[in-house]
Amino acid sequence: MTEVRDRIIQIIAEQAMLDPAQLKPEMSIQEIGIDSLGLVESIFAIEEEFDISVPFNANEPEKSDFDISSLGSIIAAVEKLVSEKA
Template structure:
């Protein structure tokens, strides 16, 4: 399973949706994921990929990790995975 599919699966699980219902241009808000769901998603992503996401749960806008859309989250995870395996 590639990074994109796994991230979408994690986000879909949080949103109680099928992965096919999660589109790359969706925001987490579009999917009904609240701040707690976001934090749980980040933890699940970190665990799934054995990475540490530079995410500030208290102030997501101050984070280096872009959570503005599913696509941005996938990009961020792909970058972190690539850096870890470099």
């Protein structure tokens, strides 16, 4: 699933206007410098890239089944959705 991870990092890095090499799995979205609108745009890009539906409610992120606490947790959640789709 390296390809999935690399693409997610690319999407998040583009949103934050950073080099993908600067991102680490333990970094939070806030540490990366993405605000709530940027997060929503990133999730839309991830959904489109992998043809999946991310269970994320921007109005109530704490009630979502999608862990956005860190880059690593986002990668793990997307990899799970992609593998379930396959």
